[in-house]
Amino acid sequence: MIRDLRINGRRTFLVVLAIGIGLVGAGAVLDSYSILSRELQKNYLATKPAAASVMAENVDESLLAAVRAIPGIAGAEARRKVVGRIMLPGGEWKPAWYFVVPDFDGQGIDTFLSDKGAWPPADGEVLIERVALQVLPAALGDTVIARIPLGGRTKLRFSGTSYAPGLAPAMMERVVYCFVTPRTFAMMGGRGGLDEIKIRVSGDGLDAAFNRKMGYKAAAVATSSGHALAGVQVPVPGRHPHYTQMMTLLYPLEALGFMAFALSAVLAANMISSIMSRQMKEIGIMKALGGSRARIMGIYYGMVALMGAAALAFALPLAALLGTLFARFAAGMLNFRLYDESIPFAVYAAQIAIGMLTPLLVSSLSILKGTRIPAREAFSDYGIDQRGLGRGALDGILERVGGVSRPLLISLRNAFRKKNRMILTMAALALGGAVFITAMNVNSSLGASIESRYNASNYDIQLKLSKAYPADVALAAARAVPGLRRAEAWGGARVRRVGKDGAADLDFAITAPPYDSKMLSSSTLVAGRWLRPDDTSTIVINQRLALAWPDVGVGSRVSLRIGGADSEWTVAGIVREFLVEPGAYANYLYLSKISGQEGLTKNIVLIADDRGKAAEVGEKVEAALVGVGVDVAEFDDLATFIEAVREHLLVLALALAAITLMVVVVGGIGLTSSMSANVLERTREIGVMRAIGARTGTILGIVVSECAIIGGLSWAVAVMVSWPVSAFLTDRFGMMFFESPLTFAVSPLGLIVWIGLSVVFAAMTGFIPALRAAKMPVREAIAYE
């Protein structure tokens, strides 16, 4: 048996390679998953996550002491987060979150660590989260310019980096996380004290109901001691806020990794079946010499097991290497450290089990069938293999095909002659194609979704003002700037939904465009209707908010806390928005009236004459606003935002491309071996054709057409399979990553490239063995066994 494997070295090598590559795909996914899920949790728990956060005004030491005294609360710390901007001198403003931290060394809840440079920062200095440097390319020691709403420009020294694994990765949020002391905050023009109490509860903190109860107890203490309450937030206990995001990053890779594995299993089955069909004589001889069927089966199972072991020998370490590399990459993307890169023993054991059992399982059919042949039949093989077409419906159709030349008829009928092998080859190629096309479609859907997000927004720049200003003043200043097609003043408010128990939860933005706004399209409605000019207490929510409110649908009534007062609203519709925060829309007139901001605005929204110059025009508008005393807190440039998202998704596209490449390689190996087996078996037939006058070109034409027919058919199957698979993946992917389904788009490039690859590649793989057979002297070819 071992000698047989060695004599047929090339064939053995191909089988081992095919099984091995599939194992590498599946193994790498398993390995990286085991590392990432363990380490993400470890990193997160190391930050000592808060059980709940209470938003209240002017949090001071006496309030903290009162909260700490509540039975069941193990600790309480005060923080503040302010949304502002930051830039390098001469650079562009970037959105920034300023975390005001009273005691850097004494943190015990939602902690972050020192990374490089100063710790804690001195007054007048700022620490920046390490991955936020991808958003703001500053070097240690640089001077940065900081701004918070209603504060002036303040120069701060960038003195160190921090590592905050509990926060969403800065480059994903496109926000620069900055950490400053309360005195630095005051230097920046910050008013008011700390506004958030983070609490830790006694016990393991994994009981969400208990955490919630403690949160509301702390809130009650704050209210009773005269601190205005904005809300209570209770995160899912024990789970990193980006756990889902990481799983999403792995999801398409997992799916494709296992598809690649399935592909390699099919290929192995195919190759082993072709090996078995060439072992008939040997089996006959063994049987004639008294070998029992069980004994002979044992020999072939042993051979397959040996190939599985050989595949494992190279697949196991390679998978571990790739899995670790990917884990490092994903950890980098999500900003957490891998403290331990070891792969659990159970994961190795699973791979060994899969690697050994799969080849045995997939080869069973051909081994059972091959060893069943009686000795007499095994020897009676002479002349051209006379098994022509079968008796099925397809054979009937093929037999009736007319109007084409006999060489083409041979190609067509030969393609379907050995149906089992044909089905396996087709399945392998189709599966490969399905993976390829799926990867391309997911990629293309991502692109299309970003494009549609860009096109759905009819504005280029949104300037969020530090507070409410007279709309007519702001609009007049903006409209005086040249290069502007349209400017609108929108109202808006940060609001929270009030639950039945009177507690406010998730904080989100209501945007209130004027009723005649031309800058929002209602084309993305998924349920209900858009706002009407005469709507009063009516909101339209986006899909992300709808997801956060599973109990709310069109027609539901919700209670919202706006500026301290609660009011009832009806949900009129749900819009699908991509790459946005949870949010809602209301009519400007009504919202401004109930929030006491009639005639005032908090947003100036712009369309430039030339979309390419929008940022430039926006900056001029900001300068004009500052000129009339209007302070701009945030500057949202849609094009920059879209560009950032696109760059961000490039990584994912590359991962998909890597899988695709793997599939092409595995598919190529399988196809080569299957096609060459097909041609080798017909060497004698080719010899006869030569004997009756076929030229080399004619024979090549026959074989190449046959392979191309299989390639073309497999493409059709691949397209049919990949359609639902990619639609499903695209949907899941969008929901998990963006909390909104992606716009499904078929990649024409994927379809074209794959038909090219499958047909050309199939033809090429047939070409070489056919050329070899055609070059063989007729006498030898006819005598070939």
Next chain:
Amino acid sequence: MKESRLAAWRGKNVGIVFQFFQLMPTLSALENVMLPMDFLGAIPLRERRKRALSLLERFGIAEQGGKLPHSMSGGQQQRAAIARALANDPPLLVADEPTGNLDSKTSEGIFAAFKELSREGKTILLVTHERSAGSMVDRSVGIADGLLSDQL
């Protein structure tokens, strides 16, 4: 000569009949006869089917024309193979043990067919173990252990 040119030369000048018939298993008897015409391209496209049918008719198997080889008897297959060898009307017919795989009655029919072809002017080179064939041929040469031994 190169293999390809040799093949073309054979197609035109030599018809080969094999011991195991060697018909293309995925082509019907009629299509098998048309195959060498497709390879050589000397006979106009429109005439190929008519010519193939008349050859099958000549050997008494026209009715089997639409059948695939595996559903024909050995004798029928060998007749189809001779018809195929004559497809391009070659002057020389080479037959390697054409009756080695047939019963004696069927063998007689095959020899009769060769005899008739010979009368029509075809040169037939026949290799056989059948001693009785000697009485039917114009000239026979014995080969023993790879050497021409004697004229029989």
